[in-house]
Amino acid sequence: xxxxxxxxxxxxxxxxxxxxxxxxxxxxxxxxxxxxxxxxxxxxxxxxxxxxxxxxxxxxxxxxxxxxxxxxxxxxxxxxxxxxxxxxxxxxxxxxxxxxxxxxxxxxxxxxxxxxxx
Amino acid sequence: xxxxxxxxxxxxxxxxxxxxxxxxxxxxxxxxxxxxxxxxxxxxxxxxxxxxxxxxxxxxxxxxxxxxxxxxxxxxxxxxxxxxxxxxxxxxxxxxxxxxxxxxxxxxxxx
Numbered sequence: 001x002x003x004x005x006x007x008x009x010x011x012x013x014x015x016x017x018x019x020x021x022x023x024x025x026x027x028x029x030x031x032x033x034x035x036x037x038x039x040x041x042x043x044x045x046x047x048x049x050x051x052x053x054x055x056x057x058x059x060x061x062x063x064x065x066x067x068x069x070x071x072x073x074x075x076x077x078x079x080x081x082x083x084x085x086x087x088x089x090x091x092x093x094x095x096x097x098x099x100x101x102x103x104x105x106x107x108x109x110x111x112x113x114x115x116x117x118x
Numbered sequence: 119x120x121x122x123x124x125x126x127x128x129x130x131x132x133x134x135x136x137x138x139x140x141x142x143x144x145x146x147x148x149x150x151x152x153x154x155x156x157x158x159x160x161x162x163x164x165x166x167x168x169x170x171x172x173x174x175x176x177x178x179x180x181x182x183x184x185x186x187x188x189x190x191x192x193x194x195x196x197x198x199x200x201x202x203x204x205x206x207x208x209x210x211x212x213x214x215x216x217x218x219x220x221x222x223x224x225x226x227x228x229x
Contacts, residue, residue: 004161031215042122042207042219043162056216091161095215107217109154109161 002026003048005112012116018080021113024073025094031055033107034067035091043091049075070098082117089114121145122210124220137195139223141146141208150211151184153193155204156222162207166193183220198227 005024025032030051035043038069046065048056052072060067063085068073079086089112096106123142132136139153149170154162168175168182168191175182181194191208205224209217 040127040221042124042209042221043217044219045216048214048216055214095163097215106164106167107215108164111159111161 004092004094004108006090006110006113008113008116009111010116012118013082015084015117016081018078019082019115020076021090021092021115022111023075023077023092025075025092026108029094029096029108030072031073031095031097032069033093034075035093035097035109037089037112039088039089046077046090079115081089082115084117087115087117120221122208124208124222124223125220126223128226131198131225133200133227133229134197137193137198137202139193139195139206139225139227140206141191141193141220142189143191143210146186146189146212148210148212152209152211152217153180153181154207154209154219155185156207157204164220165206188225192222195220195225198225200227201229203227 007022012013032049034046036046037043041109046060047067048070091109091112093107093109130134152167155163155165166177166180166182168184168209173184183192203226205222207222208220
């Protein structure tokens with residue numbers, strides 16, 4: 001089974017520029033997440049989609065970050081304009097379901113997109 | 119306001135000995151607790167979990183203990199192996215599937 005795919009793996013941009021990250025979740029997974037992990041911290045949820053609808057975007061800085069999952073499969077996270085403090089790893093993850101027992105709710109992460117803003 | 123805390127940023131253990139990683143949480147309403155393992159340049163991978171109705175779950179060398187009265191979660195690895203060297207994150211699950219992660223503990227297992 002293919003895992004969560006993300007691209008690009010690495011990106012260096014200047015502040016005030018824009019960047020976009022792409023994610024393709026595990027086939028059949030209805031729920032997709034974008035997490036931000038700053039060095040030395042744990043991942044923090046930015047946005048959660050259920051199919052193509054937003055479930056939780058309470059921690060997404062909406063003045064500069066946007067995300068979409070138009071067809072309920074792959075997703076794009078955009079930052080415009082970027083700030084120095086946006087330097088982080090952006091992790092995409094997916095799960096079959098959002099809750100319940102067993103492995104159906106287990107969240108699987110991609111390898112991440114590493115962003116450096118200079 | 120950190121709801122999940124891992125107070126030890128790093129831990130060093132000798133191969134073959136026990137590794138104990140700790141995690142504290144603040145909200146007694148959390149219903150599911152998980153541990154993720156992360157190697158450099160990779161995403162976190164799911165390791166083991168426990169429901170709030172249990173106090174222990176075991177999977178091979180990995181055992182997770184939950185002490186609800188103390189709001190404390192721990193991961194035991196016995197015996198520890200050099201391949202276990204990684205960053206370990208504890209996480210709690212909120213309703214709707216959202217995970218809140220601790221800051222992580224970097225485990226180093228020395229041969």
